Amino acid sequence: MRSRTFGRTGRRVSEIGFGAWAIGAGWGHVDESDAIAALNEALDCGMTFIDTADVYGDGRSERLIARVLKERGGERPFVATKAGRRLPAQVVAGYSRDNLNAWIDRSLKNLEVERLDLVQLHCPPTDLYYHPEVFGYLDDLVTAGKIANYGVSVERVEEALKAIDYPGVVSVQIIFNIFRLRPADVFFDLAKRRNVAVIARVPLASGLLAGKFKPETKFEETDHRQFNRHGEAFDVGETFSGVPYDVGLAAVEKIRPLVGSGSMAQFALRWILMFDAVTVVIPGARNAAQARSNAQAAQPQALGPETMAELRAIYDRDTRPHVHQRW
Numbered sequence: 153m154r155s156r157t158f159g160r161t162g163r164r165v166s167e168i169g170f171g172a173w174a175i176g177a178g179w180g181h182v183d184e185s186d187a188i189a190a191l192n193e194a195l196d197c198g199m200t201f202i203d204t205a206d207v208y209g210d211g212r213s214e215r216l217i218a219r220v221l222k223e224r225g226g227e228r229p230f231v232a233t234k235a236g237r238r239l240p241a242q243v244v245a246g247y248s249r250d251n252l253n254a255w256i257d258r259s260l261k262n263l264e265v266e267r268l269d270l271v272q273l274h275c276p277p278t279d280l281y282y283h284p285e286v287f288g289y290l291d292d293l294v295t296a297g298k299i300a301n302y303g304v305s306v307e308r309v310e311e312a313l314k315a316i317d318y319p320g321v322v323s324v325q326i327i328f329n330i331f332r333l334r335p336a337d338v339f340f341d342l343a344k345r346r347n348v349a350v351i352a353r354v355p356l357a358s359g360l361l362a363g364k365f366k367p368e369t370k371f372e373e374t375d376h377r378q379f380n381r382h383g384e385a386f387d388v389g390e391t392f393s394g395v396p397y398d399v400g401l402a403a404v405e406k407i408r409p410l411v412g413s414g415s416m417a418q419f420a421l422r423w424i425l426m427f428d429a430v431t432v433v434i435p436g437a438r439n440a441a442q443a444r445s446n447a448q449a450a451q452p453q454a455l456g457p458e459t460m461a462e463l464r465a466i467y468d469r470d471t472r473p474h475v476h477q478r479w
């Protein structure tokens with residue numbers, strides 16, 4: 153597994169990490185044994201970066217990570233968590249010093265550590281980025297030794313541009329995949345110049361880019377691909393990247409002939425790794441087989457310029473009209 157430097161922290165992390173949302177909740181039923189096997193497989197395959205959040209299964213994801221890391225012992229991976237979504241309503245005033253302290257104390261307990269490697273504000277309202285006092289509270293948590301670093305997880309590219317004005321922001325997590333490539337056009341150069349780490353999330357467009365879904369595919373009631381298809385519970389961009397399901401399926405069929413050896417999921421991950429501004433890509437995995445397959449995408453073969461151009465053309469024609477001006 154190759155690694156990249158996580159921005160100004162200087163930490164080296166595997167270029168493919170483990171997205172730990174599905175082992176928390178929100179993706180239908182995931183057995184605890186499958187979740188634990190997925191994590192172990194990811195670590196066995198050399199992943200040294202895990203992304204979780206305090207709200208994934210109301211702490212289940214964080215607690216499972218703590219349990220697996222304790223059982224394995226040895227060198228710890230870099231564990232990034234998030235805070236902010238425990239608020240009943242997303243208002244800037246909710247990101248108070250007291251709330252941040254309480255959320256972080258809870259994550260410290262769930263993850264069984266004395267200091268968190270990275271805390272990301274979890275898709276706060278756009279207006280939060282115009283409240284420097286919140287970043288001051290985070291600076292104070294660094295000074296207090298409760299968190300080593302902080303970053304942001306954003307919905308909109310403009311939020312990313314504003315967030316990295318704050319010198320303490322070491323990383324930006326953003327949706328970036330074959331269906332959502334505006335960050336590469338607008339944000340990546342600046343992130344590189346400022347040495348800000350970029351975490352590419354939803355790399356498989358919630359599984360669409362694995363090429364296995366059909367128009368009639370059914371998802372469980374407790375899977376956001378069923379209950380959030382139109383943004384009923386949270387930002388619709390988190391579900392299939394905000395691309396209408398039928399549009400996504402049609403685009404997948406145009407991508408399929410370009411895939412070559414390996415699976416389409418691996419091809420989609422490799423495409424992301426072609427962008428050197430990306431520090432780590434974090435596919436979600438719900439079992440050991442997916443974790444292994446995702447880890448194996450980190451092979452040195454580059455995609456050729458013709459393939460990159462064809463994928464860009466598919467974006468421009470098929471998905472761009474649905475997403476480019478929205479996020």
Ligand SMILES: NC(=O)c1ccc[n+]([C@@H]2O[C@H](COP(=O)([O-])OP(=O)(O)OC[C@H]3O[C@@H](n4cnc5c(N)ncnc54)[C@H](OP(=O)(O)O)[C@@H]3O)[C@@H](O)[C@H]2O)c1
Pocket residue numbers: 170171172173174179203204234274275305306325353354355356357358359360362364390417434435436437438441442443445446
């Ligand atoms: N607001 C935020 O900050 C935020 C929001 C979303 C995600 N994230 C983070 O980003 C991570 C990744 O995003 P995501 O989980 O939403 O979406 P994703 O990585 O695009 O898709 C994950 C899904 O793709 C399928 N899959 C994964 N590996 C596969 C493989 N090798 N072959 C075939 N199918 C495969 C699985 O779906 P099946 O169920 O169909 O098997 C899996 O649940 C999350 O786990 C989380 O850590 C953060």
